[in-house]
Each structure stands twice: as C-alpha cells, then as structure tokens.
Amino acid sequence: MGSDEEDFVFHGTPIEREEEIASRKKKAVAGASGNLRTLPAWKQEVTDEEGRRRFHGAFTGGYSAGYYNTVGSKEGWAPQSFTSSRQNRAGARKQSISDFLDEDEKADMEGKSLSASSQFDTFGFTAAEHSRKHAEKEQHERPSAIPGPVPDELVAPVSESIGVKLLLKMGWRRGHSIKEVRASSDARREARKAFLAFYTDENTKETPDSLVSETEVETSLGEDIKISESTPVYVLNPKQDLHGLGYDPFKHAPEFREKKRSRMSANKEVGFRKPLSMKESLFGPKSGKIAPGFGIGALEELDVEDEDVYAGYDFDQTYVIEDEQPARQSNDNRLRLTSKEHDVLPGFGAAKNSDYSMERFNPPIIPKDFVARHKFSGPLEAETKPTVSAPPEVPPPADNNLKLLIEGFATFVSRCGKLYEDLSREKNQSNQLFDFLREGNGHDYYARRLWEEQQKRKDQSKLTLDVKVSPTVQKMTAETRGSLLGEKPLQRSLKETDTSASSGGSFQFPTNLSDTFTKSASSQEAADAVKPFKDDPAKQERFEQFLKEKYKGGLRTTDSNRVNSMSESARAQERLDFEAAAEAIEKGKAYKEVRRATEQPLDFLAGGLQFTSGGTEQIKDTGVVDMKSSKTYPKREEFQWRPSPLLCKRFDLPDPFMGKLPPAPRARNKMDSLIFLPDTVKAASARQVSESQVPKKETSIEEPEVEVEVENVERPVDLYKAIFSDDSEDDEDQPMNGKIQEGQEKKNEAAATTLNRLIAGDFLESLGKELGFEVPMEEEIKSRSKPEDSSDKRLDRPGLKEKVEEKTSSLTLGSEEEKSRKKREKSPGKRSGGNDLSSSESSGDERRRKRYNKKDRHRNDSESDSSSDYHSRDKQGSRSRSKRRESSREKRSSHKKHSKHRRTKKSSSSRYSSDEEQKESRREKKRRRD
Amino acid sequence: MSAAAELPTKEAHILKGHEGAVLAARFNGDGNYALTCGKDRTIRLWNPHRGILIKTYKSHGREVRDVHVTSDNAKFCSCGGDRQVYYWDVSTGRVIRKFRGHDGEVNAVKFNDSSSVVVSAGFDRSLRVWDCRSHSVEPVQIIDTFLDTVMSVVLTKTEIIGGSVDGTVRTFDMRIGREMSDNLGQPVNCISISNDGNCVLAGCLDSTLRLLDRTTGELLQVYRGHISKSFKTDCCLTNSDAHVIGGSEDGLVFFWDLVDAKVVSKFRAHDLVVTSVSYHPKEDCMLTSSVDGTVRVWKK
DSSP states (O other): OHHHHHHOOOOSOOOOHHHHHHHHHHHHHHIIIIIGGGSOGGGOOOBOTTSOBSBOOGGGTSBTOSTTTTOSBTTBOOOOOOOOOSSSOOOOOOOOGGGGOOHHHHHHHHHHSOOOOGGGOTTSHHHHHHHHHHHHHHHHHSOOSSOSOOHHHHSOOOOOOHHHHHHHHHTOOTTBOSSOHHHHHHHHHHHHHHHHHTOOOHHHHHHHHHHHHHHHHHHHHHIIIIITBOSOOOOSSOOOSOSOTTOOTTSSOTHHHHHHHHHHHHHHHHTOOOOOOHIIIIITTTOTTSOTTOOOOTTSOOOGGGSOTTTTSOHHHHTOOOOOOTTHHHHHHHHHHHHHHTTSOTTOOOOSSOSOOOOOOOOOOOOTTOOSSOOOOTTHHHHHSOOOOOOOOOOOOSOHHHHHHHHHHHHHHHHHOHHHHHHHHHHTSSOSGGGGGTTSTTHHHHHHHHHHHHHHHHHHHHHHHHTTTOSSSSOOOHHHHHHHTTOOOOOHHHHHHHHHHHHTOSOOOHHHHHHHHSOOHHHHHHHHHHOTTTTOHHHHHHHHHHHHHHHHOSSOOGGGGGOTTSOHHHHHHHHHHHHHHHHHHHHHHHHHHHHHHHSOHHHHHHHHSOOHHHHHHHHHHHHHHHHHHHHHOSEEEEEEOOOOHHHHHHTTOOOTTTTSOOOOOOOOSHHHHHHHHHHHHHHHHHHHHHOTTSOHHHHHHHHHHHHOOSGGGSOOOHHHHHHHOSGGGGGGGSOSSOHHHHHHHHHHHHHHHHHHHHHHHHHHHHHHHHHTOOOOOHHHHHHHHSHHHHHHHHHHOHHHHHHHHHSTTTHHHHHHHHHHHHHHHHOSGGGGGOTTTTTTHHHHHHHHHHHHHHHHHHHHHHHHHHSHHHHHHHHHHOHHHHHHHHHHHHHHHHHHHOTTSOTTSHHHHHHTOOHHHHHHHHHHHHHHHO | OHHHHHSOOEEEEEEEOOSSOEEEEEEOTTSSOEEEEETTSEEEEEETTTTEEEEEEEOOSSOEEEEEEOTTSSEEEEEETTSEEEEEETTTOOEEEEEEOOSSOEEEEEEOTTSOEEEEEETTSOEEEEESSSSOOSEEEEEOOOSSOEEEEEEOSSEEEEEETTSEEEEEETTTTEEEEEEOSSOEEEEEEOTTSSEEEEEETTTEEEEEETTTOOEEEEEESSOOSSSOOOEEEOTTSOEEEEEOTTSEEEEEETTTOOEEEEEEOOSSOEEEEEEOSSSSEEEEEETTSEEEEEEO
16 A cells, blocks of 8 residues: 555645535434434534534634634634725624624525525526525536636526427527528518619619618528527626736727727737737737837826837837738728728618718809919909099188188088088178188188098098908098098197187187097007007997097996996906007007007018918028127026035035135025025025124125125015014114123124025015015115114215226126115105214224125125136136136147147147237138138 | 948947837947837937847837936936936936926936936026936926927036027036027037037038037037928037038938038938937047937948
8 A cells, every 4th residue: 555655646635525424424413313313412412514613612612603613714713804994994884694694694694584495486587596505506616717707607507488389399499599580581681672662773673683682691690699699798808908907008098998909809800819919908908109128107197298209110010020911901891891891780781882971162163364462453443432622622711710611621521411500600790700601711621621621530440340351452541541640630620729729719629629539540549559458349440439439438338238248347447458559559649659660661572461470570580680699609608606615525626615605595586595695695694693893784785786786686675674673773872881781682683684584585575566565675774773874884985985996896896876866855854863973973884884894895805806806816716727718729739730739749730839829710711610 | 431341330230129209319428239229119229330139228208319328337217208307326226316396397307428417498487407416306407498498408527518499509608607509590409519519510400410619609600401490410529520410300310521511422322311419538439329220330
C-alpha cells in the first residue's frame, strides 16, 4: 500500500469532509436505529439528520449553537464586516430570518410555503421558479469563471407541464410560437403579390420583381427561424471587449457607442475578428489627441497640456504593429450599405426614389459684363425727384431786419407747411413788412430761402430715413456736403439775429426760439453716423427718435411712450443711456470735425463703402510696418535686477547689492504690493531704530518711496487718518525735551502706522474711488502735518534743491516739492494748527537738516542702484569683463573681415586691437547691414 | 568643402527605446554618455558611442521635456509636464528632491557650473532658481519679468539667460544686478550660447536662427532655410563655433556657416520633427532626437 502510494502522484487536496460527514451520518443512523437506546438518558445526544449535535448545554452555547450548527467558524461567531466610507455609505442591512437558519430548517420553511405541484403547473411558472432556484444553488456550488448567471445554467430543465404535454400532442414543437405559421406566411405572400399588381409602371416593374425575389428569399429563409421564434434571447450583450467589468467607455460620450457598435457588427459579419487595438479600446474614447501608448495616471485628469502636439503623425505606422487588411475595404463598404438597409422597418422597403428632395437654390447668375466695383450714379437722385427748378440765387435785401424776417419766416414755413404761409399772408395783408409774401420787396429772396430750407429739410428727413442704406448715394447739395465734411455752414442768419435782437428788433418769430434749440444738421448727422446701439436696432431707432426730439426741443411727444413692452424703470434707464450717449456724441463731434477737416473727402466715402482696393492697401501697410519692425529689432533694454544673496553665494559671486536694502519688488498688481511692501517697510523701520536721533516716521515712509519707481508707492493715508487715527497730527506738538521718549514712541508708531497704512491703503483707495474722492498723496499729508518743514527746507537750502535737480532721479523730490507747494497754496486754512512752529524752531531746524541730509544720502544710494554707480562698479569691479568686451568686438570684426580665420585665438588677438580698428570694424559692419 | 567634411553627418547609432516622441537628448559633461527624455515619461541613460541603453529613470508623471547633467556626472535634473523639477541621483536612479513651484509645465532646466543650483524655465513665465545644496525646496529666486512662456535657459558663470515666447532673450547678470532684455520681435524657441561666450544663438519661431552679440545686443547674423514654426526645435553651435546647427520640423538637420550664414550641409536625420540637437563637448559628434521616437548619434 505504502509502495503504491509512492508511485502515485496526487494532484490537489483530497476531499476529506465527505467521509467525515458520512461517518457522522452513519453514527446518527446507528444512534437512531437503537444504539443510543442502551445509553442512559443523560448520555444520549440529540442530533440532527447530519449527525450534528442539537443541544449543547447552557455553557456551550445552548440550543443548537456551536460551530457545526449556526456559528460560522470554529473560533466562534464571525463578526459581520461593516464598512462605510464617505463614498460608499453602508446602507441599513436587512436581516431576514433565513440568516439565522440552518439548511434543514430552511428546508422545513420551504416545505411550508404554498406552491403548485409540478403536475398541474400548466404554464411552468412554478417549475421555472424552481429551476431558477436550482440554478442559483448550483452556481454557488460550482462558481464558474464568469461570474453572474450563466445562460447554460439558467436554461434549466423544466419538467414538462401538462399544458406543454397537451400542446406537443397537438403538434406544437418547441421553439415555435403557438399559431399557424405556414398559413400566415402564405397569406402574406398573397397580399404582397396583390399589392405588386398595382404597379403599372414599366420601370418600376423591374424593381419590384427584384424586390420580391429578395424579400421572398429573405422571408423564406427567416420564416422558420425568425418569425416564429418564441424563445427569448437571453444574452444580448456578451462581453467582448477588454474593459473592466461594468466599465462603460462611452459613459460620457454616448454618441460614439453607436459608431462602435456598427463597426463591430460590420466586422463580425465579414467573418473576421479584428483584434482590438490598444488605441481603440483603452485610449481611443478618452481623447483623440492623446498620444497613444501613454496615458496619464488614473487619478489625474486630462488637461489641455496633455494634448498630443505631435498628433498629426500616425503613430500606428511608426511603431504599432498591427495586422491590417487593406483588401477588405471595399467589402466592408458594401456591408455598411446593406446594414443600413436593415434599418428599414420590417414590412417596408427603402424607397428608391423619394418625393422629398432638398430644394436647392442656385446662386444668382452674374451677368458677364458685371464689374465688381460700384459706380456712383450722381444724377440719379435728380431724376427721381420731381424737382422744382430752383429759384435763382438772389442777394438778400439791404434791409437787415427784412432779411432776418424773411429767413426766419422761410424756415418756419418750411417746417410747418405751405398752409402757414397762406395763413400769414392773409393775416398780414396790410403789414408792409410782409410784402415779400406777395410780389413785393424781397419776394425773390424769400422764394430762394424757402426753397433752400425745404431742400434742407428733405435732405434731413431723407438722411434720417436711409442713412443706413446709402449715405453716399445722396444728391450732394452744398450744404449737405458741408455738413458731411463737418464744415460749419456760414450762419448768415444766426449772427445777425443776435445783432438784430440786441438792436431791438421788434418782432421775434417763434421759429427763432426753436432754432436755438435745434442743433445744426451736422450734429444730428454725427449722431446718426455714430450709432451707439448698433447691436440693438430697435433701441437704436428709439435713440434716434430721442435725439430728434432732443434737438427739436419742446415737450416730449407721447409718441416715445409707445414702447409699452418696457417697464417704467427700464425706460428710465434707457433714457439715461440715451442722454449719456447723446452727450458723448456731442463731445466727439468736435474731435470729429477736426478729423474730417483733415481727411480727404474720398477717405470719408471709403469709410462708408467697402472698396476692394482698401483691403490690399491695408495689407501693404502692415507689411511695411513689419519691415520696419524687423529693422528695429533687436531692441535692447536694461533694467535693474536684484539677484538674491543666496543666488550670488551659490554662484560664488559677490552680491552687488550687499548691504543694501532689500529691493522693492516690481509689483504687478495690488495684491503683490500688499504682500511685499510691508516687509520692506518693516525692515526699513527696523534699521531706523538704531539711529534714534532721526525721527523714525518720515524716514520709514521715505524708504520705500525712494526705492520703488512704481506708482503704488504713494499710499493714500489721508482718509484713513481722518477716520482711524487723529493723534498722528500731534507729532509736532510733542515737547522736544523728551527726545528719547519721543523716539521710542515714534518707533512704535511708525511701525504700526506704516503697516496699517499699507494694509488699509488699498482698501481706502478703492473706497475713495467709490465715493468719488480725489485720493490724496502721501506727501500732501506730510506737508500738512508739518507745513513749515518744506518751506524751511526751501528757504534754508536753496542750493541743495538745485543740486538735486541736476540729477536724473530727482523726480521724486521735485514732485514732492511741487505737491507740497500746491498743497500749501490750496489749503492755507489747514495750517492754522501749526502754532508750535516757534517753540521748536531751533532744535527742529537742526533735526530737519539732519533728516534731509539723510534723505539725500538715501537718494544717492538708490540712484546709484539705477545708474551711475553701476558703471563705476563695473569698471573697477570687473576688468575682465571689459576685456571680454573688447575681445568680442575684435572677434566680430574678425568674423566680418576674414571669415577663414577662425576665432580660436581671439583672446590673444584682442590684446593688440586698437580703438581705431574697433571703430573701423563697426563701421564696416554697419555698412554691411545696410 | 573641407568644413563640411568635419561635420558629423554620418549616422553612427540609432538609440531606440523611447516610446513616442523624444523631446530632448543631451550629452553629459564629458560627452561619454547621453540622457534622453520624452513623451513616455522616462529618462534614459545611454552610451551613445556604443549605442546601448544603460538605465531608465521613471518617476515623472507626465512627459519629460528637458534634462541636464551636472559637471561631475553624479546628478542630473529633469523637468516636464508635471510642473516639477526633479533632482536625480544618476547611479541609484532615485529622486533626491522634487522642486515644486512652477505653475505650469517646465520647459527647460540647467545646472550652473558648480552644480549648486538648478534653473528652470516654465510656462508660468518665470525662471526659477532652486537650491541643490540646502534642503530647501523653495526657489532661491524667481525671475518673472518675462511676458510669456520661457522656453529655454542657459547659464554662464555669472549670468542667467532665458529665451521666451515674448520675443526676448533676457540676460540676468548677477555681478552687476542688471537685466538686459534683447527683444527679437519673434518668439524665441531655444537659445544656446557660443563656446567663447560672446554670442547667443536664438532659435525663433519664424524659422530663423538669430545670432546676437551679447555685449551690445546687436544682431550679427540670421540663419534661414529650416522650418521652425510650431514645435520646439533646438539649435546649437559646433565646438569651434564655426557652424550653427539647427533642427527642422521636416526631419532635416541644417549646418550653417557661422559667418556667412550659408547652408553648408543639410541632411535628413529623422522622418519627423527634430526636437533636439546636442553637440558633443569635445569631439565632432552630435545627438539628434525626434518625434519619431529615435535618437541618432552622428559622427564624422
């Protein structure tokens, strides 16, 4: 036996439990049979049918407890695992009684539930249920590779119900629907034939035939298989891809699903299975622009920068080896077509020719002699207008009053109509003055004026009407052209009106009044041309209406209220808009007039009309600009740049800014300045602490100003001070004896105020802007708090100022002085509080001088940062550099001159180069470049 | 053309291994080894003279855009699309430090001469200087005067030079604390410094290489003929400064005479865009890398 075992090779682990169970069973059976009867009652064991002990005693678990009964494991009750995370909330688990039951108990329970016996289970419901349960159980017992219900296991053998049996007896076969199949299909065929008989057309006759044959084949094929099929298809979507379970690549792009499916089906029908390329399955759906082969991590999201810039290239060709079958292409195409046909509803055929066709409109035929250039038809306007021949130009009558009267009357009549003329003629029949209405003195002039006025009005109305359509296709009268060009028409009337009015003209026409309100035509036109509400035509129209009314003067017509769709507030808002727009236009007019005057009239026309040549000209212009710009480049600019001390250390270089204050950063925006400035100020004030003699506050304020050339330096403090701190004004009031104490105090104060100021500065600036205040500069405050200071400065040290002004960077001081001066001039009343001047005269003066000295020094320092000091530093500090420069120049010259001579020895050659040579080479270079 | 004969135009080896585009290929300090990096997020160490791959460094989260080796060949730094600058140990392949701070992709990195700092040029319009000596991961200095993406950076002993898409080549001189900005009017793709240190070669996106005098900012010469319009292509000078080398987007490599700007030689190095050109520090040997995934070694 032992030797036998040595010969065998065992695979897997032997199943032992079965024997165990079997032995236990045997025991149980034996017990039941009578073995146990012999035992005393207290030694007898109650077991279940499997031989497991039923009762365990109070100390070992009580009724039917223990490992073999309900306890999950040998060690005891297996605790239920409970996990709950923020993403995965653990729901309240429902416990059912089955959780606590043994199998045998369950079997008992099941036996109690009501169910139809299989014999009378006509429709197989119970049987199906049973089989499903069975399948489930089976599945648990032998878990298959593919989790989830497997079709094979689902199709459980159903014991045949009585109904099935009956049906089978009647000739029904499995898999077929319960109806007379043959008959129905025959009937359908008949019907189709009858239907086809209606076709009389010859050309269609052929097609139906083919159609019939096709469909017949199809149906005859499908009849048995398709139509009568009754068993449902269980598995609709077999898993064919390589995605993870439950992963849907088209979750966020469902539009691609259909495409994929059609492709897949096409592939399948052809009969070959294309191996899914990586690109398609993994990276395809994510983004088309990602380079194949490497996605990004699962936790990262695709960004713009992940786009493959090299996407234009086909990587498949370069390194992805894939068996392609180019020959299939045509085949594939055909299949696509047929698959399309499959989309047609069953019983319908795709129409070969449809009634519906997209109506196409051909573009209009351009006549051959058409020239794509607009010609102005000048006299066109004259033709369309039934012109009354213009009365001849007549010199105005000598009498000034009469002339005025005539002009005013003419305007009035032209505005109000002929009726008014008739009316007034009647009315003033006796009046000598109105003789011109009849054939009297000045009638000719009146006629002329009237005509002119009418013409003007017509043009005006026309202009307002069709200014959009063609402002240029207008007959140009002298006046309209003048107004177009922005020329002011010679105001013959207006001036003289004034004189006449002053001279005591006894008559005033109401028209004169309206004339004063009426703006000249040009202004209106400007408004028309401007069109501030271009994007909203309705609004624009309303605006024009508004303008008209505005310039006409008088009460607003109710007409403007016709837009009832707008609310009251909206209308008011719009009115405001219009007012603003009108004002803007008025303002813009002056500028425009100037511009128009300078422009040629043709240019103005070109602005309104698109000439084809305009575009090319523009392009040419830009080309010229380009050429220019390329000539100007490269441009060299120099800025100050401060390397950090550590950087210099790492490069083993001396810090050029050693011992200097940290630089003010080039503030980009307010936030930057907010962040950075306090530090510098703090540092500055900290530095000042050591020199207690010098008043802290001013210097500490001064420091950043000197360093920074940006605008954000000057912080508005005035408002802030006014609100938050009123004691800063009393600096000068402090008695001078307690200097140290003062210094101490000021130190603290300076630090606090500067910090606060800087933080509050931005806020206040914005606040001031909102309130519409002119936010004052810092200098002003200073000068206000110490008004005598700067004046003293100026008096005491006249030479100093000059000296400072000589320098290039004295801008800050200059502006400072100026500001303070201005301030003093502006607000003399504010200095009334400066009564402490005399008390601290002498010591204060000294102090100031010191301060000033210091300031000056600072300024020098800062200045040296920017300009002069550098060069000297450069000169003394880096001789090698200058040498290098020389050598480079030399080198360049050598480049230019003797190209064969390579510059490996340039350093040696540079030593001998003279200045003349350099100059010479430069000149030559320039010549070359030109 | 004796000059052309000196040029490395013969293919010695093809270094294959990168998947997808190779974005940069750099010789180490003595030219015995080469580091390449690419879209596949790896950095590879090669022996270009024998054509063998030595090591692959993986840690980057996105494509690696540039790499540079210290002068003692012990460390190298790399940067890329993951907005970080990595400081590596060559032999162990471990990342010593990661410098975070750039707000965008990092386009170029360089060590200084003493390998004490790394300077990186980023999409966030800044140059950042990182300290390798201390344990600080904060930048030593941020230079943010550029108006657009900084594409390339070059260091000398005393200066930091950056080329930017805003069309400027800015030189930051640490000795005098000045910034000199040379505006070329065209986006600058790549800058490289001549071996004598007097000129800067700037590859611009208008398919032009421009040679600038460093001291005066004068435009000395213009080199045309290649295509460089949308990709980052490299340019460099030969060791003798006699020729200018530039990669082209059509896969060609151009050699111009430095002085008369004539195309001395051009040949097809790759099928696709030549992303990087690197010249051996001593010999006439050249590395080119391309979008086609290969790195080629060229010799005389």
